[in-house]
Amino acid sequence: MELWFSELHADSVKLSIRVDRQVASINSDYQRIDIFDSEQFGRFLTLDGYMMLTEKDEFIYHEMITHVPMAVHPSIKNVLVIGGGDGGAVRELLKYDSVENVDLVEIDGEVIDACKKYMPFTAGRLDDERVNIYVEDGIRYIRNKRDTYDLIIVDSTDPFGPGEGLFTREFYGNCQRALKEDGILVNQHESPFYDNDREACKRMHRHISEGFRISKVFQAHIPTYPSGHWLFGFASKKYHPIKDIREDEWNKLGIKTKYYTTKLHKGAFYLPKYVEELLKDVEKE
């Protein structure tokens, strides 16, 4: 049987994964949720036909979006995750005993339900007592929060569809106020490679740089995302992601990872020249 999932990464480029079987297909109020099994990537989740995560490579994304800020800020207790209904970021955060509370704000409750049911490898810890789940639009949730969080993780989908609001200036402006004075904002920052993704990437960097003194970008290699080269944003009014890293302290915690190391942490902020330049162009404006 030849059954393939294909996603266009650009108008004339696509990635295909041979599917063993379709596990679930759900039409929620916001989007179409599909879960498949494959030989190469194991189980994977798509929203409106766009790849969100696979069993095989999700560790890269979830480790990089959580451990980078956790190794910088000395006392993260209260965390907000916006999006991320798959539970992967929450799973990584709960590896820290020092984290007291994680608020997860996901617009689509059916994504959470589907992941709990079919993707226990990421969603397995969503029922932890330190986790509070709010099913609502992140842009609304954040609006009236003040000085509340040590860390905000924006684990958004794409700059179109239900996640659109999480790519706007109004969203990042309000995030800045929801953070404590020394808080850190980390976000999924799209890819710098294909034209459309690059535009979203630049726009986001512009919005974040307007509100934070320190606004840096780091990278990871994610095989199933367009171009495989993916960026994340790190923003703070106080902490510098490399100068303020607490390397020994973090390593003493003994947290098990497959991708993240404190060495890689530092290296991830050294970007290819063309990426450096496109970010610099934005900062100049």
Added chain:
Amino acid sequence: MYDERLSQQRAPIYEALQRLKRQRIVPFDVPGHKRGRGNPELTELFGEKCVTMDVNSMKPLDFLCQPVSVIRDAEILAAEAFGAKHAFLMVGGTTSSVQSMVLSALKRGDKIILPRNVHRSVICALVVCGAIPVYVDPDTDPRLGIPLGMSVEVLEKTIKENPDAKAVLVNNPTYYGICSDIKSIVELAHENGMLCLADEAHGTHFYFDDELPIAAMHAGADMAAVSMHKSGGSLTQSSILLVGEGVSPGYVRQIINLTQTTSGSYLLLASLDIARRNLALRGKDIFRRVHKMAEYARSEINAIGGYYAYGREIINKDSVYDFDTTKLSVFTLDTGLAGIEVYDILRDEYDIQIEFGDLGNILAYLSIGDRYQELERLVSALADIYHNAGGNKKGVFFHEYIPPIVAVSPQEAFYAEKEAVELDKSVGRICSEFVMCYPPGIPILAPGEMITDSVLEYIRYAKEKGCSMSGPEDADLATLNVMKGV
């Protein structure tokens, strides 16, 4: 007259276009782009489906100037949907509906009673037909600085002073969503042998949801100009003119044909047809949803602080007889920002385009096509703007209403020999052009009006307060055009 085969499920013009497409008729008529083949760039821009429907009047598609088949049927269905005796599909914007309405009701020298905050298309119609305006003070809300509705008491007095007037015109509602007591106004007009005309450029939706303010035709008005392309969902520039019992549809058709194109766009006509069908079948649900979204946005915006998104609480049963709750008008001065500043910031920094901003208010237009996720963006952007502004409250622009002195008809002044005089030396002269002031969006001077000291004082005050002036030939308003030798 009623055709049993016609029901609101039908869309006769749309269906005729579909039939025409299936027939594959060879076009040796206009338009010359011949279904787009002759202008590939046009096809590229608008899509093949769109350009193949850009066709000319022909037997299977009827004729807009004298409809006998599918356009007639579409007009019958529109009349039924809106509860009018007759409906005219219009392709020159609601300006053409308003002007046809005014020209049908009035002849040279006739008087019409109208609120000062009329759309300029009404005064332009008076220039064309030679009728004489009698203005009513619309009353201004002292806190919000916006012009309100027509008070029945004031109208009664005006009618007593002008028993020879032929018609009363009313905005239903105003741009800001303010409604007058149109039912009493219709009764009052009819008791005094006058027609009641309604400018419903912002009130299409009133016809389809009885929880919204009453629509003009339902209140017994004689004619109403309805902007289908605003809240109704048709294409820009399409509109509907509704006619009630007191007016001859044949005469209105003659008036429309004085100025209407003989090449009416079938894209516009079909869009009216489809929009009417949609409203008739689903309008109530649609506007309940819009109302709910607006109510939600109001409560969220009012929770931010600084802003005042007003709703039904401003109703006073007189100059604010009712309020259109689908409108999202927000008073901004208490945030330290003028409405126009918020309007600019939203567009320049947040990529959000709203309908307008005046000195004290912004208006976000909500409709059939909105979703909550965009509404969340708007509210969040307003929150972000408010927290970044942190300025002091600004004073509202408020000025007493100055009753205009209509010395000659707008037509006479407009066509008269004129000369430009310095503003300071214009007192006592008759103005021959428009001076509009935003806010509050009402004319300070219209052609034929006497320039007085208080008018000049108002102009200076408004300029100083940052209001923008439009209309005069000299954009800086150093000089004004006045009638020569008068």
